Amino acid sequence: MSENLGKQRAYPMSNESNDSETTITAATEREVPEERRHRLTKSELRADRPTWCAGCGDYGVLAIYQKMLEKRNPPHEEIVTLSGIGCSSRFPYFVNTYGVHYLHGRVLPFATGLSVARPDLNIFVFVGDGDAYSIGGNHLEHCARKNVRMTVVVMDNEVYGLTKKQTSPTSPIGFKSKTDPWGSQIPPLNPIKKLIAAGATFVARSVASSPNHLMSMMEQGMDHNGFAVIECLSECVQFYPGAFDDTHPRRGGKFSEVPADHDIGDDAAAYRLAEADPPGYFGVFYREEKTTLNESEGERVRQSQRRFDGGRDSEVLERLMERLT
Amino acid sequence: MSENLGKQRAYPMSNESNDSETTITAATEREVPEERRHRLTKSELRADRPTWCAGCGDYGVLAIYQKMLEKRNPPHEEIVTLSGIGCSSRFPYFVNTYGVHYLHGRVLPFATGLSVARPDLNIFVFVGDGDAYSIGGNHLEHCARKNVRMTVVVMDNEVYGLTKKQTSPTSPIGFKSKTDPWGSQIPPLNPIKKLIAAGATFVARSVASSPNHLMSMMEQGMDHNGFAVIECLSECVQFYPGAFDDTHPRRGGKFSEVPADHDIGDDAAAYRLAEADPPGYFGVFYREEKTTLNESEGERVRQSQRRFDGGRDSEVLERLMERLT
Amino acid sequence: MSQLSSQMQEGPGEVASPPGKRLEEAVLRIAGNSQDGIQSIGVMLARLAGRSDMEVMTYMTIPATISGGASIFQVHMGTGEILSPGDDADILVVFYQHSYDRHLPSLRDGGLLLYDSSHVEPDNEGLQTRGIKSMGLPITELTIETVGGSGKQKGKNIYLLGLLANLFHFDLGKARSLVEARFRKQGDSVVRNALLALEAGWAYSLGELSSEYRLCPAETRGVNKVTMTGNQALAYGIIAAGVRFGAGYPITPWTDTMEQLRQELPFFGGTFLQTEDELAAISAAIGAAYGGVVAMTGTSGPGLSLYSEAISFAVMAEIPLLIVDVQRGGPSTGLPTNVEQSDLELACYGAHGDSPRVVMAPARAEECFYLAIEAVDIAYRYSLPVVFLSDQAIATRIESFKMPKPDRCMQLIVSDRKPRPYHKPYPLDSVTRHVAPGTRLEDGAYPHVTGLEHDEYGYPSVNPEMHTAMTRKRHKKLDLLASELPVPEVDGPMEGEILIVGWGSTEGVIRKAVDRLRSDVSGVGGLHLRHLSPLPPGLTEIFDRFERIYVVEMNDGGRYGCGQLGRMLRMETCCPRIQGINKTEGLSFRVDEIVDRIREPRGAEASNVRESRQTASLSHE
Amino acid sequence: MSQLSSQMQEGPGEVASPPGKRLEEAVLRIAGNSQDGIQSIGVMLARLAGRSDMEVMTYMTIPATISGGASIFQVHMGTGEILSPGDDADILVVFYQHSYDRHLPSLRDGGLLLYDSSHVEPDNEGLQTRGIKSMGLPITELTIETVGGSGKQKGKNIYLLGLLANLFHFDLGKARSLVEARFRKQGDSVVRNALLALEAGWAYSLGELSSEYRLCPAETRGVNKVTMTGNQALAYGIIAAGVRFGAGYPITPWTDTMEQLRQELPFFGGTFLQTEDELAAISAAIGAAYGGVVAMTGTSGPGLSLYSEAISFAVMAEIPLLIVDVQRGGPSTGLPTNVEQSDLELACYGAHGDSPRVVMAPARAEECFYLAIEAVDIAYRYSLPVVFLSDQAIATRIESFKMPKPDRCMQLIVSDRKPRPYHKPYPLDSVTRHVAPGTRLEDGAYPHVTGLEHDEYGYPSVNPEMHTAMTRKRHKKLDLLASELPVPEVDGPMEGEILIVGWGSTEGVIRKAVDRLRSDVSGVGGLHLRHLSPLPPGLTEIFDRFERIYVVEMNDGGRYGCGQLGRMLRMETCCPRIQGINKTEGLSFRVDEIVDRIREPRGAEASNVRESRQTASLSHE
Numbered sequence A, B: 001m002s003e004n005l006g007k008q009r010a011y012p013m014s015n016e017s018n019d020s021e022t023t024i025t026a027a028t029e030r031e032v033p034e035e036r037r038h039r040l041t042k043s044e045l046r047a048d049r050p051t052w053c054a055g056c057g058d059y060g061v062l063a064i065y066q067k068m069l070e071k072r073n074p075p076h077e078e079i080v081t082l083s084g085i086g087c088s089s090r091f092p093y094f095v096n097t098y099g100v101h102y103l104h105g106r107v108l109p110f111a112t113g114l115s116v117a118r119p120d121l122n123i124f125v126f127v128g129d130g131d132a133y134s135i136g137g138n139h140l141e142h143c144a145r146k147n148v149r150m151t152v153v154v155m156d157n158e159v160y161g162l163t164k165k166q167t168s169p170t171s172p173i174g175f176k177s178k179t180d181p182w183g184s185q186i187p188p189l190n191p192i193k194k195l196i197a198a199g200a201t202f203v204a205r206s207v208a209s210s211p212n213h214l215m216s217m218m219e220q221g222m223d224h225n226g227f228a229v230i231e232c233l234s235e236c237v238q239f240y241p242g243a244f245d246d247t248h249p250r251r252g253g254k255f256s257e258v259p260a261d262h263d264i265g266d267d268a269a270a271y272r273l274a275e276a277d278p279p280g281y282f283g284v285f286y287r288e289e290k291t292t293l294n295e296s297e298g299e300r301v302r303q304s305q306r307r308f309d310g311g312r313d314s315e316v317l318e319r320l321m322e323r324l325t
Numbered sequence C, D: 001m002s003q004l005s006s007q008m009q010e011g012p013g014e015v016a017s018p019p020g021k022r023l024e025e026a027v028l029r030i031a032g033n034s035q036d037g038i039q040s041i042g043v044m045l046a047r048l049a050g051r052s053d054m055e056v057m058t059y060m061t062i063p064a065t066i067s068g069g070a071s072i073f074q075v076h077m078g079t080g081e082i083l084s085p086g087d088d089a090d091i092l093v094v095f096y097q098h099s100y101d102r103h104l105p106s107l108r109d110g111g112l113l114l115y116d117s118s119h120v121e122p123d124n125e126g127l128q129t130r131g132i133k134s135m136g137l138p139i140t141e142l143t144i145e146t147v148g149g150s151g152k153q154k155g156k157n158i159y160l161l162g163l164l165a166n167l168f169h170f171d172l173g174k175a176r177s178l179v180e181a182r183f184r185k186q187g188d189s190v191v192r193n194a195l196l197a198l199e200a201g202w203a204y205s206l207g208e209l210s211s212e213y214r215l216c217p218a219e220t221r222g223v224n225k226v227t228m229t230g231n232q233a234l235a236y237g238i239i240a241a242g243v244r245f246g247a248g249y250p251i252t253p254w255t256d257t258m259e260q261l262r263q264e265l266p267f268f269g270g271t272f273l274q275t276e277d278e279l280a281a282i283s284a285a286i287g288a289a290y291g292g293v294v295a296m297t298g299t300s301g302p303g304l305s306l307y308s309e310a311i312s313f314a315v316m317a318e319i320p321l322l323i324v325d326v327q328r329g330g331p332s333t334g335l336p337t338n339v340e341q342s343d344l345e346l347a348c349y350g351a352h353g354d355s356p357r358v359v360m361a362p363a364r365a366e367e368c369f370y371l372a373i374e375a376v377d378i379a380y381r382y383s384l385p386v387v388f389l390s391d392q393a394i395a396t397r398i399e400s401f402k403m404p405k406p407d408r409c410m411q412l413i414v415s416d417r418k419p420r421p422y423h424k425p426y427p428l429d430s431v432t433r434h435v436a437p438g439t440r441l442e443d444g445a446y447p448h449v450t451g452l453e454h455d456e457y458g459y460p461s462v463n464p465e466m467h468t469a470m471t472r473k474r475h476k477k478l479d480l481l482a483s484e485l486p487v488p489e490v491d492g493p494m495e496g497e498i499l500i501v502g503w504g505s506t507e508g509v510i511r512k513a514v515d516r517l518r519s520d521v522s523g524v525g526g527l528h529l530r531h532l533s534p535l536p537p538g539l540t541e542i543f544d545r546f547e548r549i550y551v552v553e554m555n556d557g558g559r560y561g562c563g564q565l566g567r568m569l570r571m572e573t574c575c576p577r578i579q580g581i582n583k584t585e586g587l588s589f590r591v592d593e594i595v596d597r598i599r600e601p602r603g604a605e606a607s608n609v610r611e612s613r614q615t616a617s618l619s620h621e
């Protein structure tokens, strides 16, 4: 065991200099000089042909995401599209950005690590209702409370798609799935209530079949400095066809936007609004500017580094260890 | 591989008869004939001397639990005391009932299995804030939504006790723990809001230092046919002394009961009540009678068994398999 | 490979039997898109064969995406023992040109090709060279004609079912009743249309083919048979084992067992819960087991990883529990709809601390039934968790087997809740027996169950000797079980040149490979293990009697030239002659892959049936 | 056991040194209640010895409950290499009668007993028989006198520190500065009281003892030394390794490393997050690693079980990640504050699918520092997760070692985010190199990272050959690493009668046992492994050269008469001569336990140092 071991075995990519690019800084301004910006086109964002069933609501979400990226034009390489596991979670393959298809239910902590370590990125997460509210429910709550900077779209079809029709936490009472062939008996979870109670700082609701509305929600979500969640109804034509007909004027339904006089800064009011009978309201239920985890951790780094005013990492380590001689 | 294998290798305890005692029935009346009841005494309920620090709030919760059992007098062998991991979760060792000290964060699903399989038992769960709201947060939510019959007491000291002073999800901003020596920066979770949003059917709040109040909450929780949660502040004198002085009139605090005019059937009103600044209100925030998971699963069994009207298990199995000849 | 023509023989001389040749077995492959109902026709055909006293084994591929895609269904049926879904097909039915292109190579020379003439244009010359007979059928058109345009897609497969039933000389009445049962729920008009299609297919003139594909009468004639997938057999086995509580979370390929249990356990007074995740599933099952109700949980790969912490609890607290893992391709999300046997190490070792548990694996669908009973029995006899390792191949293939007799094999495990004077749950000198809550203990001292180390009463203990003794006790249960297991039987001679060892779904192909090798190698034996931890006694002695030991597994050949079981056997026997025959293609072994690998042995390093050239050596970039 | 008096010797003839005997080493045990600040005096004494150029190793027990209880702190210090915290004590300090009763047997014959005369009444006769010198000190009273009633509890240990510093002839100035640093944050008056107590203790007259416990001047005089626990060394090693992101959840005994990283990583521009649970912790670390920031996560036993699914992802997606497990007694919640080495199998095999990963273990605190650097280096060189298995003994004991030179050993791993023409993350013929988001790819095609099997571009693939090749590739990385590791060195002769193999925190006791055995056995070698998966090359050849192979481990002796590493070595070498020396008492080995076990070999079955009589045979009740 030699004290030189670290250096001897240095990783080929390691860098002698101390200008560590890994330095974590607080959320940086995302603006980049205009000349650097090649305008992103939709075709550059297109990737593999989606393998979703024809008619699946998820196509609509994908189209809006690509359209929004084209419009908002962030640097291509700074977009990261993340997902869990589910039909909806195949999303990253269908858009040409850095993409990760992580584990069922665990993508929010993955995104948390990425967001805190790399506050310079635009992080978008796409997950299903099973992923977000069943196996991943706890992470959603804690991400909301910690206000980690990212935009999350829950593509809620009120059923497990990929595993072929089991009851999901948002399946309504009476829904006949393969695990409840006699009709589900358990009251569905209300995602908006859950998110508001958890302290989410941006909570919106939309539906994949209303592209303009969804576009507006996603843009606002992207602009939000913090944890933004869009609960987006997205029909599974295979296992729950017609689930959202009641939101569709052309199918005899009603698309009610959040009333203009709703105070989006009042969480109890947002909670009450979320009580409305199905299909409920659509729009932004709640928004609040709050310190993000990225900011508070960034501030911690700045303050800590001030203590050793700019010493090289090796000097700082030496000084820390000297306390133990 | 022989078809007689099951029988040949029969477990010594197995029973030839089909009067399976394992039959799951819906929540049965818990009343038992008076003559069967030997009155439980506190001394029969006493077990090992608690290993908590002198002055720990948890002693108060234990005393009330024993007092309540003595008063309510359920059959001794039908009481089950469950816990997760934490200082608070050593609870089962200190009371003489059937007891399980399960895993950190997972005792609610354990209790769910037990409650559905054995609806005849009185199940009490004691956990800490880290156990219930951090690692176990998702299970709490889903148990609440499914309305599984049991009584849960969260002994919230707003800190991790057993692991010696880390930030918990309920630690207030500014609390200095070993993982946040500069003071926590993350807004604490509001357990009452969380529980109400999750659909819990009985949500109450108390404090270990107010024995009469806590007794009343626990009795009501025990009487509730469904998932009852009591969020109980319980001071950790070791790592967060004085945390709840503000609830204590003698220490200059104020113990405000839930206003008499609060409608405990209105979840949005309960939500708003939970917004009150610390130390907030104490009492029952919300209560609702709703089908329990025990009942709906019991009903399923009854309906299913009707289809084979009382056939022996082996006959039923034969008839099911015959469909595949 | 089943040799259709070479094994033709005369009927067994019964007067009533019509003249003509008869087959002992036939492998039929149907290739199309999953949307064509390939699976449903395959299942019905398999069941029809089962009802006609045939042995059956099937195989299918599932497209990886929900929206469907190319799919095959293969049925191997015959009158002797059917050990595998078959390597090459005797008869190939193709719906599309892409099915034709992709699957023609799997049709054996001299076989029969049936194709939908509306979609496929065969290369007749090529077929002739290979001696393949072919027949174009206007399946699509004829179906439209029969049942009308709207029912087209649905009808197509039923039409083909009728045609094939006729080809194999199955009974039309049996086919009708299967079709009726299949569509009953969808209403009378659907049933009517389906029957129309079936009969139209049946009536289609097969010309000279009509007498060529008649199967022999079965040896097992008159024996009542069931025809089902391994997952179905598992669900029934779980019920027969006495399980009355289950909890799980959906995951392929475990899900359909779970769905069946959710629907059918209530018939037995039991309950199955779909939980919020796998952590909750196993915890709920442990909770129910603690409550005295026989309990199980099930999952596939990723879920078994998530079970680890709770398994460690069940080991420590000595809770009897059945844990099913229907293995799929790994690691991580891997290949969710493909087969692999790579969760063995996890099943044996995947939990912190010294966590001995029992691991077992069924070799065929029938064993899913009986071994589940044995697994639960062991869980209770030794008071510990038992991991039951099925795999995607067993789970999804259909087999016919003798109808179990529930009145003889059904196991009832009832927790005795009569009052007792006192209870000591963890005696050091005998196996733990839990007493369920609700049992009055007359000394008034109620026991604890805990994940902490504890004394004989379940009370936490940090006493050094107690921890040593309890740790030993938990290990000794495996020793005790091992000592009670029979020495496994070798299929073939008790000594010789080659021993082929396997576990799980590969049993049939291995037995066929053993048969095939017997022709040119003296002393070939087969050994199929059902007990994987603890391993059964006598292996060292058996291995000593063979020169070369091959362990056939669907997992990677690892660092010692053998796979996960191979490495465990190295550990068990210290036998350095163990070599692996490994395959990680997400597909089951073919008989010839095993035979070829043994006939042309390679270095121990290259134990995978196909070594990728690119990774033969790996370098830093 | 350190032999205090037998090794007394004259001072090395320096003119300035006062006359009298000098000790090479001394083992001091302080026994009281945890509330007495036992730990804090022990730590300061260890650091004082370190500052006095001594080698130091400590050992302590922590009461299992938060409210405290009996506790000991043992310090072994000396001028040669100190390999263990010592078996028996040369000097015993007891605060209470219960401490006296319980720990007197651990004081060697001829040793020194110091006791608080306000609480302890020794059995003088018994002491005399054993040749033990004793001295009663009115510690409690004298402390009250010095610092007043209120500071009583706090002052008592500082008083004793002063007394002991004097006994060992340490420098008062050094002791003062340690005490000052310790209490600085609590304000001037606390510091003042503490110094009062220290000096009062120092001034206490030791009489004839005053010249008997003077330690030799150290060989390493003048070398700058640090004195810290393994967990502290680990935290600094993690920083020196280049880690700039960490995430974890509290669990004993991992927690204090986590607390230190949370506080100190920001000094280096890094962040450590306390997450909601272990599933989130490892996922956050994988997320940061994907982002190009060197990342780690850490836990103890139960948490490692919970990591399994995500480890399988990191293997599949080939994410470099450091995973620390500070082992404790298991299974389940087990013995949270005791030592055990029973997570090895989980570390190597605990994840579904073929999930090869690297596993390493440090043997002492100093190695926690350097091996963490090597672990991260390996994680990046092979792009995979590395499990770092520390244990409770290393984590909590204090050792002194040469101050590392950060300017020479600090590793900086920086993700290069300069634009590239294109990127293929998973080439089959070379090791994976990820490119972090933010890196512009000029061909405009951005790669995916997935838990599904995938092709060289990271795109999902169910191609059978691709899965074979990728599975092989992930395995081959371990082969490549193994081929690059040096053959481990045997401590002692290259062949002989006995080879004692170990891993982790037992290194020192094993080396002492080897030394001790040399006196009567010819050819005793020691072999301590740091690389556990893959194992280093050459083991088969080494084992071939020894007659008996003993593997010393703190886990159960299992089914083959050896523990977890022993079984892995059986698998690796097929050597049937491996025997285990196992201990599962939650306590570290004593040197004599190893020596005795080898001098009186028992049957392979009974490999545990103390076999419980009750469980020697287990029966169904």
Ligand SMILES: Cc1ncc(C[n+]2csc(CCOP(=O)(O)OP(=O)(O)O)c2C)c(N)n1
Pocket: A085, A086, A087, A088, A089, A104, A127, A128, A129, A130, A131, A132, A155, A157, A159, A160, A161, A162, A163, A168, C249, C250, C251, C252, C278, C302, C303, C306, C333
């Ligand atoms: C740990 C784990 N458990 C279970 C699964 C199986 N699984 C894959 S997707 C899914 C749920 C799909 O439902 P949802 O999240 O609503 O997505 P959808 O398919 O409806 O878009 C499940 C249970 C898995 N991949 N991993």
Ligand SMILES: Cc1ncc(C[n+]2csc(CCOP(=O)(O)OP(=O)(O)O)c2C)c(N)n1
Pocket: B085, B086, B087, B088, B089, B104, B127, B128, B129, B130, B131, B132, B155, B157, B159, B160, B161, B162, B163, B168, D249, D250, D251, D252, D278, D302, D303, D306, D333
């Ligand atoms: C899986 C797992 N992770 C972590 C731990 C360590 N641990 C034990 S108790 C505890 C938290 C204690 O806090 P809380 O739940 O609030 O209970 P308290 O001690 O405050 O009563 C933790 C993190 C564990 N035992 N298991």
Ligand code: SF4
Pocket: A051, A052, A053, A055, A056, A057, A058, A087, A088, A157, A161, A162, A235, A236, A237, A238, A239, C066, C067
């Ligand atoms: S199964 Fe449902 S959710 Fe999945 S792709 Fe098809 S329509 Fe969409």
Ligand code: SF4
Pocket: B051, B052, B053, B055, B056, B057, B058, B087, B088, B157, B161, B162, B235, B236, B237, B238, B239, D066, D067
């Ligand atoms: S540490 Fe805190 S919570 Fe734990 S026993 Fe002591 S006072 Fe109670």
Ligand SMILES: [Mg+2]
Pocket: A086, A128, A129, A130, A155, A156, A157, A158, A159, A160, A161, A168
């Ligand atoms: Mg869904």
Ligand SMILES: [Mg+2]
Pocket: B086, B128, B129, B130, B155, B156, B157, B158, B159, B160, B161, B168
């Ligand atoms: Mg707490």
